[in-house]
Amino acid sequence: MNSLHFYKNHFTKIYVLPELASHPAVQRVRSVLNHIPCIIVGSKEDIPGKDQHLQTLFFNYPKAAVVGRCPGSRGHICCNYLTIDLYVGCTIGCTYCIMKSYLNFSPVTVNLNYEKSIKILLKWAEKNPNSYLRVGTGEVGDSLLYDPLLRLSEHFIHAFAEVKNIYFELKTKTDFIDHLLDIKNKGNTVFGFSLNPPTIAQTEEPKAVSLDKRIAAAKKAAQAGFNIAFHFDPVFRFPGWKKAYSEVINKLSSIPKEKILWISLGTFRYTLKLREKIDSRWFLYEEYIPCKDKKYRYIQKVRKDMYKFMLFRIRNIYPDAPVYMCMESPAMWQQVFGKKPKKIDNLCIIFKTVKI
Amino acid sequence: MNKWTINKLDSLLKDLGIFDRRKPADPELVTLGIYPPLPVAGNYLIHGFSILENARKANIDRLNIVEVPVKTKKEMLSLCLKYESNPGKYSWIEIEKMVSFLGKDESIDDKMICLISGHEDSLFHKKIKDYRGFPASLKKLVGENLLDFKTARKVSHLPDEFFHIFNQYKKKIKLTFSEGKIFLVAMNEIIRRDNVGVPEAVRICENLLSKKNPIDAVKNIRYPQLSGLYRKLKTIKDENIKGSGIQLCEPPFFEGNSFEIRFSFRTKKQFKKQVKVLENLTKKTDELFALL
Numbered sequence: 001m002n003s004l005h006f007y008k009n010h011f012t013k014i015y016v017l018p019e020l021a022s023h024p025a026v027q028r029v030r031s032v033l034n035h036i037p038c039i040i041v042g043s044k045e046d047i048p049g050k051d052q053h054l055q056t057l058f059f060n061y062p063k064a065a066v067v068g069r070c071p072g073s074r075g076h077i078c079c080n081y082l083t084i085d086l087y088v089g090c091t092i093g094c095t096y097c098i099m100k101s102y103l104n105f106s107p108v109t110v111n112l113n114y115e116k117s118i119k120i121l122l123k124w125a126e127k128n129p130n131s132y133l134r135v136g137t138g139e140v141g142d143s144l145l146y147d148p149l150l151r152l153s154e155h156f157i158h159a160f161a162e163v164k165n166i167y168f169e170l171k172t173k174t175d176f177i178d179h180l181l182d183i184k185n186k187g188n189t190v191f192g193f194s195l196n197p198p199t200i201a202q203t204e205e206p207k208a209v210s211l212d213k214r215i216a217a218a219k220k221a222a223q224a225g226f227n228i229a230f231h232f233d234p235v236f237r238f239p240g241w242k243k244a245y246s247e248v249i250n251k252l253s254s255i256p257k258e259k260i261l262w263i264s265l266g267t268f269r270y271t272l273k274l275r276e277k278i279d280s281r282w283f284l285y286e287e288y289i290p291c292k293d294k295k296y297r298y299i300q301k302v303r304k305d306m307y308k309f310m311l312f313r314i315r316n317i318y319p320d321a322p323v324y325m326c327m328e329s330p331a332m333w334q335q336v337f338g339k340k341p342k343k344i345d346n347l348c349i350i351f352k353t354v355k356i
Numbered sequence: 357m358n359k360w361t362i363n364k365l366d367s368l369l370k371d372l373g374i375f376d377r378r379k380p381a382d383p384e385l386v387t388l389g390i391y392p393p394l395p396v397a398g399n400y401l402i403h404g405f406s407i408l409e410n411a412r413k414a415n416i417d418r419l420n421i422v423e424v425p426v427k428t429k430k431e432m433l434s435l436c437l438k439y440e441s442n443p444g445k446y447s448w449i450e451i452e453k454m455v456s457f458l459g460k461d462e463s464i465d466d467k468m469i470c471l472i473s474g475h476e477d478s479l480f481h482k483k484i485k486d487y488r489g490f491p492a493s494l495k496k497l498v499g500e501n502l503l504d505f506k507t508a509r510k511v512s513h514l515p516d517e518f519f520h521i522f523n524q525y526k527k528k529i530k531l532t533f534s535e536g537k538i539f540l541v542a543m544n545e546i547i548r549r550d551n552v553g554v555p556e557a558v559r560i561c562e563n564l565l566s567k568k569n570p571i572d573a574v575k576n577i578r579y580p581q582l583s584g585l586y587r588k589l590k591t592i593k594d595e596n597i598k599g600s601g602i603q604l605c606e607p608p609f610f611e612g613n614s615f616e617i618r619f620s621f622r623t624k625k626q627f628k629k630q631v632k633v634l635e636n637l638t639k640k641t642d643e644l645f646a647l648l
Contacts, residue, residue: 279510280548282548282549285545285548285549287578287582289582289609289610289611290609291611292611299581299582299585299609299610299611300609300648301581301585301647302581329611329612330613331611331613331648334613335648
């Protein structure tokens with residue numbers, strides 16, 4: 001996927017706060033997307049209803065920093081991740097995306113107050129010298145989908161380059177990494193690639209790049225000296241899922257093991273609100289049960305088998321890589337790993353709570 | 357305001373032909389002459405048929421009427437809805453009749469939507485379109501308030517024969533509103549999941565509805581793994597603790613890592629017996645935990 005071509009074909013209007021009109025990121029976007037109107041507005045609420053959708057790009061400057069803890073899920077173990085809402089909204093269009101239930105009627109929003117986020121994270125890093133701060137911009141949007149155009153991630157990479165306990169992750173379903181490869185001081189930057197078998201990627205992740213391209217990008221990033229993470233989330237159960245996921249995992253062997261910082265696993269889950277939006281997707285006809293966080297998941301016994309299988313396959317390639325489950329119950333941790341993450345050698349540091 | 361004879365009202369005026377149930381007028385008040393004047397527009401009596409009915413019964417020969425200066429069907433319907441004053445309570449059959457009454461040249465506008473639904477509803481026209489496209493037997497279910505619109509829309513791609521069979525059995529076996537909904541949603545998912553054709557769908561529907569417990573039967577097919585877990589647990593319970601007064605409870609939907617045992621006793625003998633049963637049950641621990 002050519003990023004420039006994608007942006008030109010996708011966005012139809014730009015809205016920007018008056019004080020951001022001369023911001024370099026805005027200027028860059030306006031010079032590339034010079035065929036679409038750019039309108040100054042006092043706030044997001046001033047954007048007319050007809051433009052409240054994902055084809056609109058909005059430059060925002062929230063008063064407060066947009067950093068925080070991953071909200072986690074009641075009754076489930078959270079991996080202690082910190083989030084930066086840099087790009088809010090995503091146009092890859094994954095059918096299973098939880099954001100479908102609440103961000104569809106909003107423009108893609110770029111929060112340009114990144115200096116504030118950086119400042120706070122540096123403060124937190126100082127406050128937690130014996131912990132890792134795993135922080136990423138991929139919670140409410142794809143970290144790299146718009147980044148070649150906006151070039152905001154590099155501010156974070158430069159700012160955190162010398163900070164030993166910040167692991168800044170760029171989570172993506174694209175291969176838009178080239179604009180960052182030449183950065184000299186990479187610090188602990190991590191490129192996180194979300195992976196699914198080609199059959200799923202083609203049908204459920206319509207505008208994501210192919211699996212092969214994602215893996216090729218991971219290889220390239222690793223060769224350039226960056227750390228790598230992989231996210232198998234959501235993992236779907238379908239006829240032939242074992243073979244399909246095994247093939248994906250086998251393809252990872254080209255990435256050197258020392259570059260893999262973590263691999264996460266999460267089986268597909270949904271809220272009732274999301275279900276309403278995607279009611280006819282094939283994967284909803286599996287058996288799901290309501291969990292403590294009001295999300296629906298595969299039956300525990302089924303999930304256990306899925307996680308054990310994935311873990312076994314991953315261990316064949318990366319015997320020592322930290323592998324963890326995202327938003328899983330203590331019972332599941334017990335069944336899959338035999339203990340909770342804080343008691344597992346290579347996971348305890350990841351799951352150690354950061355004081356903020 | 358004029359007074360018209362009942363005969364004139366009977367002979368000249370046509371009903372709008374929309375509402376199934378009208379608010380009853382109090383016969384005593386009609387007899388005393390305490391009633392709102394009947395609005396008449398052209399050949400239509402817009403509202404007040406129950407007043408007319410009661411007047412006839414009470415041998416009153418004249419009623420107060422007001423000739424209202426409305427010309428279009430839309431104006432008549434609006435006025436009628438204001439008189440009826442029953443927002444949010446109209447059945448889909450009535451709503452469809454309103455649309456038919458207006459014909460092709462006029463349509464329900466936002467103000468009228470508020471009078472019908474009791475609130476703004478940007479999807480109103482889409483819902484009407486969907487409702488009109490439902491298979492006849494499904495329309496009947498929704499029109500008679502035996503199924504909610506949202507569920508109906510979910511299952512509307514199923515064939516009419518399917519709903520025909522469902523309607524027949526629903527009355528016969530007395531499925532409740534919520535059981536009917538559960539059955540249809542589960543059937544819809546089974547049909548989609550298993551890619552079942554029309555004749556097969558109808559056959560499965562009839563087969564399940566003729567079972568002693570159709571809801572359990574449909575759940576067994578829709579959720580075979582979960583049903584299997586409940587069956588296995590039941591077998592363990594039946595073989596090991598049945599009749600002992602001991603309750604063995606699984607975590608909700610088998611999501612968790614522990615089972616719960618509950619029992620009470622009144623005599624030493626009973627307690628001893630229960631302890632023995634529990635001792636035997638410990639031999640089944642692996643089987644139990646295999647369910648989680």
